[in-house]
Amino acid sequence: MPNNLIKRIGAGSKYLVIVAALLVFIGWFINTPPGLLGKADAIAYAVCHRIGERSFHIGSIQLPLCARCTGMYLGAVTGLFFQSIIGWKRLKIPHWSIIALLVVFVGAFGIDGSNSYLYLLKQVSPGMLPNVPNLYVPNNTLRLLTGSGMGLVIALMLFPAFNQTVWSDGDDKPAISG
Numbered sequence: 001m002p003n004n005l006i007k008r009i010g011a012g013s014k015y016l017v018i019v020a021a022l023l024v025f026i027g028w029f030i031n032t033p034p035g036l037l038g039k040a041d042a043i044a045y046a047v048c049h050r051i052g053e054r055s056f057h058i059g060s061i062q063l064p065l066c067a068r069c070t071g072m073y074l075g076a077v078t079g080l081f082f083q084s085i086i087g088w089k090r091l092k093i094p095h096w097s098i099i100a101l102l103v104v105f106v107g108a109f110g111i112d113g114s115n116s117y118l119y120l121l122k123q124v125s126p127g128m129l130p131n132v133p134n135l136y137v138p139n140n141t142l143r144l145l146t147g148s149g150m151g152l153v154i155a156l157m158l159f160p161a162f163n164q165t166v167w168s169d170g171d172d173k174p175a176i177s178g
Contacts, residue, residue, distance in 0.1 A: 037061070071144040074148060080158070087171060090176075109146045160174075
């Protein structure tokens, strides 16, 4: 008898979770700004600083994410999509030569981000850090490129980790090779 009750509670809780998720989504959908761009802005506020000078604009409308986050998410989605096409259940991380390139991408992301942050500090607070030079004047194109590189790093590390967690009969090849 107790096992029967546990099975019934388990089956019912699955539907309760689905109903709760639907209610949360409906509440979010009703309480966010109207339109597709309004919904995208509501999500972007949670994951990005959205500084106007560091974001792309279409006309006078600022896109939901800054240039670096745009590159990062586009790079990650592109990398995950590509890996899902070439090897759905591949379990191993890439070869060390590819990881060396990924380390370069992470380094470029860190250097560009640090340089950009120092540049912002100097603009917001004139006279602050006068003896610290900037390596270069940051721009949104470079932010997009370094963000894309970091997005690829995220995808190339996340994909095999996901596959190792989900598949017991996975392919024992690197997620990407060559």
